[in-house]
Amino acid sequence: MGEHYEQYLRNNRSRHLEELKQYLSIPSISALSGHKQNMVQAAEWTAEALRRIGIEHVQVMPTGGHPVVYGEWLKAEGKPTALIYGHYDVQPVDPLHLWDTPPFEPVILEDKIYARGASDNKGQIFMHIKALEALLAEDGTLPVNVKLCIEGEEEIGSVHLDEFVEVNKEHLAADVLVISDSVMYAKGKPAICYGLRGLCGMQINVKGPSGDLHSGLYGGAVQNPVHALVQILSSMRNEQGEITIGGFYDQVRYVPEEERERFRSLQFNEEQMSQELQVAELFGERGYSALERTWVRPTLEINGIYGGFQGEGVKTVLPSEAHAKLTCRLVPDQSPNEIIERIQRHIDRHTPPGVSVTTTLFDTGKPFVTPVDHPVIQAAGRAYREAYGVEAVYIRSGGSIPVVATFAAVLNVPVVMMGFGLSDENIHAPNEHFHLENFDKGLLTLCRYWYELAGIRSNDAIRNGDNNCSS
Structure with missing residues (x-):
C-alpha cells in the first residue's frame, strides 16, 4: 500500500468530510421541478471540486434536462484511460417526518454520515474525486488517464444520458468504465458487481x-x-x-455450473432473509436459489x-x-x-x-455482464484486498442501471462496479447514511485500483480481456 496517499488522506480527513457535508447540503432532487436551481448549484459544485484538484477541461454540459459534468486528466502517456461515472442528483425525501435529522443538514453520528445522497451517490462519487486529489497532490500525476462523467438524472431514469453518450462517444472514449454506485456484499465484505439485470x-x-x-x-x-x-x-x-x-x-443465457458454485460458496442465508422480510417462506422459480432468482433469472x-x-x-x-x-x-x-x-x-x-x-x-434498459476473469475485474479484486485485508467476492445484482449497458455498448468497454455502500443504509428511504469505515477504506481501494489498472500490460487486454463484455 502506498504510504504517501494513505498519510495524505488521514491528514485531510476532517477537511474532506466538511466538503462532503457541503455537497450533501445541496437539495439536488432531480424529480422535482422546484429544485431545478439546486440541480444547477450541485452541478457547479461538482465542476468546481474537479477544477480545484487539477482535473482539466471541466465543463457543465447541457442536456435536454439537467446538465452533465465532464472533466479529464490525460497526461499518463501510454497508460489506459478510465471513464468514471456517477450522479449528483438524489431521491426525494418523503416522508419527511420519518427523518431523525433534516435530510439536507448532514450530521455524523456513530461513525456514519446522515443525509440524502450520503450513500447514493454523492458520497461515493465524492470519494472518487478525493482519491484523485490525493494522488495528484502527493505524486503530481496519476498512474492512468481519467475522464469523469457525472450526471444529474440517474434518479429519474437517466432520460437524456443515452443521447448524450451517443453524441459524445468520441469525447467519452475510454478503455474501462468504473462506477461506484452499488453496495458491498456485507459489512466488512467488499464485493465487485460484474452484472446487472x-x-x-x-x-x-x-x-x-x-x-x-x-x-x-x-x-x-x-x-x-x-x-x-x-x-x-x-x-x-x-x-x-x-x-x-x-x-x-x-x-x-446459460449460467455455467462454476458460476452457480460461486453463488453457493457465498452461503447466503435464505431463512434469515425470510425472517428479515417477515414472510413465512421465500418463493420463486423452481430449481433456483434465491440468489440465482435475483441475479441470473x-x-x-x-x-x-x-x-x-x-x-x-x-x-x-x-x-x-x-x-x-x-x-x-x-x-x-x-x-x-x-x-x-x-x-x-x-x-x-x-x-x-x-x-x-x-x-x-415505460422506460427500458438492457442487461449487462462483464466476465469475472476480465483483467479489470481482477485488478479491482486486488485493490479491495489491499485496502480491506480480505478477499472481495464477485456478485451480480438483481437491480438495473440502464445507462451501464448503454455505456458498455456505445463505447465498447468493460464495466467495473466498485461499490462501497451497504444494503442497510436506507438508500431512497428516510435516514439515508454512509458508514465512514467504508469512506476511509474505499478511498484507499480507489487509489490502489488506479495503480493496479496501470499495471495491466496493454490497453487491448483491458478492453477485451479473455472475453468481451456484453449487454
Whole structure:
C-alpha cells in the first residue's frame, strides 16, 4: 500500500468530510421541478471540486434536462484511460417526518454520515474525486488517464444520458468504465458487481362499459374489467413461479455450473432473509436459489393494480376500467423490446370478451455482464484486498442501471462496479447514511485500483480481456 496517499488522506480527513457535508447540503432532487436551481448549484459544485484538484477541461454540459459534468486528466502517456461515472442528483425525501435529522443538514453520528445522497451517490462519487486529489497532490500525476462523467438524472431514469453518450462517444472514449454506485456484499465484505439485470415495463389498461354500472342491475350480463385484468395477469405466471409468456425464456443465457458454485460458496442465508422480510417462506422459480432468482433469472412482477371502488365500506359497482403496472427484470441475452412484444401478444391472446386492452410502455434498459476473469475485474479484486485485508467476492445484482449497458455498448468497454455502500443504509428511504469505515477504506481501494489498472500490460487486454463484455 502506498504510504504517501494513505498519510495524505488521514491528514485531510476532517477537511474532506466538511466538503462532503457541503455537497450533501445541496437539495439536488432531480424529480422535482422546484429544485431545478439546486440541480444547477450541485452541478457547479461538482465542476468546481474537479477544477480545484487539477482535473482539466471541466465543463457543465447541457442536456435536454439537467446538465452533465465532464472533466479529464490525460497526461499518463501510454497508460489506459478510465471513464468514471456517477450522479449528483438524489431521491426525494418523503416522508419527511420519518427523518431523525433534516435530510439536507448532514450530521455524523456513530461513525456514519446522515443525509440524502450520503450513500447514493454523492458520497461515493465524492470519494472518487478525493482519491484523485490525493494522488495528484502527493505524486503530481496519476498512474492512468481519467475522464469523469457525472450526471444529474440517474434518479429519474437517466432520460437524456443515452443521447448524450451517443453524441459524445468520441469525447467519452475510454478503455474501462468504473462506477461506484452499488453496495458491498456485507459489512466488512467488499464485493465487485460484474452484472446487472435489464428492465422493461408497461401499464395494462382494461376498458369495459362507458361508465361504472350498478352491479345488481348489470352484474352477470357485462364483463367486469377487474375480473378481466385479473384473468390476464394470472395467465402470465404459474404456481411454480415460472413465467408463461410464450418465448419469454428463449434468449436467456446459460449460467455455467462454476458460476452457480460461486453463488453457493457465498452461503447466503435464505431463512434469515425470510425472517428479515417477515414472510413465512421465500418463493420463486423452481430449481433456483434465491440468489440465482435475483441475479441470473428473469422476472415478471405486478407492481400495482387498481380499479373500481377504493373507499371505506362497500359500493356495489361494476367498474368501467381497471389498470395494472408491471415490470420485468431481464438477463443476458434478453432484449427489452422483444420481451415487450411477447407480453403484448400474450395479452391479445388472453383478453376475455367484452373488454378492450391498451398498454402504456415505460422506460427500458438492457442487461449487462462483464466476465469475472476480465483483467479489470481482477485488478479491482486486488485493490479491495489491499485496502480491506480480505478477499472481495464477485456478485451480480438483481437491480438495473440502464445507462451501464448503454455505456458498455456505445463505447465498447468493460464495466467495473466498485461499490462501497451497504444494503442497510436506507438508500431512497428516510435516514439515508454512509458508514465512514467504508469512506476511509474505499478511498484507499480507489487509489490502489488506479495503480493496479496501470499495471495491466496493454490497453487491448483491458478492453477485451479473455472475453468481451456484453449487454
